[in-house]
Amino acid sequence: MDPLLRIDRALETALARAAGRGCPNGLAAALRYAVFPGGARLRPRLCLAVARACGEDDPILAEAAASAVELLHCASLVHDDLPCFDDAATRRGKPSLHRAMGERLAVLAGDALIVLAFEVLGEAGARRPNRLAPLLAALAGAVGAPAGIVAGQAWECEPRLDRVEYHRQKTGALFAGAAMLGALAGGAEAEPWRAFGERLGLAYQVADDIRDVAADPTELGKPTGRDAALGRASAVRELGLDGALLRLEELVAGAVAAIPPCPGAADLRALVEHEARRFLPKSLVRAAA
């Protein structure tokens, strides 16, 4: 089955559980709004691709891991968009959650999505009790303190931002986590997959910086030019557009080189190279072709 369908089906199941008996209507609607329609679902697709490359002996566990990763990504988008952070008006081509349903439901939906991610993983992990603790550790490490997404976002509150840690935590950590959870769900060790995921995350961050200056806002589903407007660090501001494109190419090559030995290494390599082209704005891909 197509990975996107597998992911969306697993997310539907998770949301149906969260919207079960007793759930206030507003919260149920907010959870759905935060998760559907999705973006590119890059992180859960990465998770499934690594699980498959490792032999994927338990597809249900892999789908649970992938959806846990995506639920946490959605939670981070909802909270990052809040008025006290980016105050983003749009996200994934529609009004941000707090603009659509109010700040209170945006705070609560983010909280509930974090909990749901661990719940989904725990339920599927009951099938493989010995994999559950490492899966939880990889997921929590990717998201919490000291070095997950939340910590990355907290660098924005520091008087001096450590740019390397900032990008590693805010973007690299969940890519690394997605790869590591995929490996664990597929019956392999997690740690050898960290570098692969981290490099992909850094590549994605550079691609995101490029899209912020070069993409069409309609294609992107959110406003462009935000990095410059908010004075944020950006690979394009630092290296120029050509320099950033070169850096992206290096990072993707580095990620591919970091794929550990596994049954599906060749397919995974081809997939990464294919996907890397999709990271970029269509106009740049057309120009390069």
Next chain:
Amino acid sequence: MDPLLRIDRALETALARAAGRGCPNGLAAALRYAVFPGGARLRPRLCLAVARACGEDDPILAEAAASAVELLHCASLVHDDLPCFDDAATRRGKPSLHRAMGERLAVLAGDALIVLAFEVLGEAGARRPNRLAPLLAALAGAVGAPAGIVAGQAWECEPRLDRVEYHRQKTGALFAGAAMLGALAGGAEAEPWRAFGERLGLAYQVADDIRDVAADPTELGKPTGRDAALGRASAVRELGLDGALLRLEELVAGAVAAIPPCPGAADLRALVEHEARRFLPKSLVRAAA
């Protein structure tokens, strides 16, 4: 060892992990501010007391379960205090986290505490893999959607508040969760302990309503009279002070009656009756004596 010392030691260990390598200073400080000094630590003490009543064959797992419960309670206080909800100026006798460190760190500290709770449980759960999935299910059920604390708080966003669900979810759920996690950590079944925890949670809610009208703000560590000021449902508004005191007595008796058969049932019963008196403002206890 004194339960409070066990809990605080486990919380210290958890916070030290969260403030580890790479953690931005502000986030590390905010996490500590949210957790120390504590309130009465009622929920984790309930968790430890139930684990002990069930025979507690694994004290480290019981302490992890108790600290996970408290971390989630602290997270909910920080987010409930945010300007978009109660905009509370003080909490536990000091400025609320967002007043002290800003709204952004308050949002992020709450998020990181939720993640940390699951991480702490996962790490200790590696010792007893077959208990981990049920522990996770009980914890997530107490906190997330459809019927945990977050759902309870979301009733405040509904046009019509379902008061029974509101209190059951916002307060009862985590007390039930604390009891159920204690049972699971102690090697027993969770479900028989749900009613005991829920009734204690409802009793606590009534006691909290009583304290909101009858306590000294210094004793309480937060402002009094908030229910009336915010037009919130309250047992005192509904039943009067005497009626609320009677209701509290009934709920405590109902909780004691719901203690399932277990090796330490008699001690647990005595503890609950002792603690129930501590729920109340000192002035009322003195008046009743």
